[in-house]
Amino acid sequence: MGKHWADFQYEIYLNGMTGAVPRLPTDLTRLEELTEQRLGPGPVGYVAGNAGNGSTARANRAALERRRIVPRMLRDVHERDLSVEVLGRALPAPLALAPVGVLSIMHPDAESAAARAAAAQGVPFVLSSASSTPMEQVAEAMGDAERWFQLYWPRDPEVARSFLNRARAAGFSVLVVTLDTPLLAWRPRDLDQAYLPFLHGVGTANYFSDPAFQAGLAKPVHEDPNAAVTHFVGMFADPAKSWPDLAFLRENWDGPIVLKGVLHPDDARQAAEAGMDGVVVSNHGGRQVAGSVATADALPRVTEAVGDRLTVLFDSGIRTGDDIFKALALGARAVLVGRPYVYGLGLDGRPGVEHVIRCLLAELDLTLALSGHATPGTIGPADLVEDPA
Ligand SMILES: Cc1cc2nc3c(=O)[nH]c(=O)nc-3n(C[C@H](O)[C@H](O)[C@H](O)COP(=O)(O)O)c2cc1C
């Protein structure tokens, strides 16, 4: 039997007998505004910001909203199990925390708090290359939970090799390689605030602590931090990479490799041919290509192309349990969630992140039950209809 995620509902009501209400709203779409009130416009602007005029983020929401669940009745849903197998790992539910850089702009405990929250709930935490805390330190906070590492593929192969070696030594087993950010997109909210956290050195911990990175500096980081930041900016991503380069990753990583940011079925096919294990259908939460296809529209085409060969994960726009249900119905094995947990972190540190995970999974559990499903495995395209656009 799986964990009873829906019990969170009664826990909240029972606490209410003593007059207590949840510290954070259970409608997670309210968290952005609360975080802005608490932390001010700078950090929240960076987290909430999108590419261009925000059309991709809106399209992500619209494509999920346009699909509607058709609940089925009388299907014995009293015992439910949300667990799924992802990349050979048993997960308690089809959810992981997306890699998000620079988390210290939200909370001083940053990645360690988010990682502890994920570990407490048994949900994988994907650690960003651009974390505010070195990967070895975050790994310690993760206990025996699943450790997944997101790679921004550094331009210098020695730094790339060093990151992979360090990640393996720190116990990370799944590698998530982000392909959609070889450059940072045009982001008006950041431009208008003239604010990028990593120009202030935030999110550079893995780089500044790396011997191969340090070897490229004329002076130690603390003697010339500006030069170190400039070196980071030139290093963190590489628009010259192309498909044959994936061989380098396959040779240097023996665990599962997942390519994040795949939207076209032909790219998914190339991923399979390159010996990759999975893809994340993602448009970076709408932060990279303005005017991009919505992820819920891209997902069925990708699963049709490679669903039998690759593990297909999904993100960008997940805000509720029923959003997760819809992504599963469109063929995803599990989803990643980004901003909601980032705001939970900003508002209440580790407990705030746990709150977000528990709300999402309680709502998913109830959506399953009320729609006639006892496990994610029985959810499929027949559970959805599409509203006319
Ligand atoms: C502030 C912020 C920083 C991010 N940093 C990274 C990162 O370092 N690496 C990465 O692969 N994706 C990064 N992402 C994208 C997320 O992994 C994820 O794709 C996206 O947030 C999902 O959309 P959602 O926020 O609507 O859930 C970032 C997203 C945000 C909002």
Ligand SMILES: O=C(O)C(=O)c1ccccc1
């Ligand atoms: O802001 C982002 O979306 C992102 O992916 C990123 C890139 C570099 C450093 C920190 C975050």
